[in-house]
Amino acid sequence: MSGKVLVLNGPNLNLLGTREPDVYGAETLASIEANCRARAEGLGLDIEFRQTNTEGQLVDWVQQARDTHDLLIVNAGAYTHTSVALLDALKAVSLPVIEVHLSNIHQREDFRHHSYVSKVAQGMICGFGGFGYEMALESAARTLTKK
Numbered sequence: 001m002s003g004k005v006l007v008l009n010g011p012n013l014n015l016l017g018t019r020e021p022d023v024y025g026a027e028t029l030a031s032i033e034a035n036c037r038a039r040a041e042g043l044g045l046d047i048e049f050r051q052t053n054t055e056g057q058l059v060d061w062v063q064q065a066r067d068t069h070d071l072l073i074v075n076a077g078a079y080t081h082t083s084v085a086l087l088d089a090l091k092a093v094s095l096p097v098i099e100v101h102l103s104n105i106h107q108r109e110d111f112r113h114h115s116y117v118s119k120v121a122q123g124m125i126c127g128f129g130g131f132g133y134e135m136a137l138e139s140a141a142r143t144l145t146k147k
Contacts, residue, residue, distance in 0.1 A: 002044050003070040003144035007036060007133065008061055009051035010077030016102075023103050025129045032130040039134045043141040055079055055086065062089040070144055073136045075100045080115045087116040096143050098136045101126035 009029065012019060017028035033049045040047040048069070052058055058079060065072060072095050079086050080101070090097055099117045104127030118124055123139065125132040 006069040011053040066093040099124040
């Protein structure tokens, strides 16, 4: 099994490990990426891992993925709840999408309960910290095997 997976991370995720550790834990984005690379290798997946604080950059990466990747794993951070532009890009590329959140967004503020990404995602994994990304990779492998 082989597949190219693009893992996209939105705003403030570069601050993991120091940003609200009571909500997001002590794990850094670099350690999450390292764990994902190890898991992806075991699953026969080729992953690319990116982070940006800029909405337009996320949209550009999604659009570019149309020709280069087989599946997207997206933790859009705050853009999850606000970005119609990201939703439109995800719809336009017609790639399978798995949504990930470190915290359980449904246990947080009301505005976090709505997700534009969920409108196109085959599923959402939330509340499991960095391990949620590894769960998403497992799901990606199953999805790509069925393709």
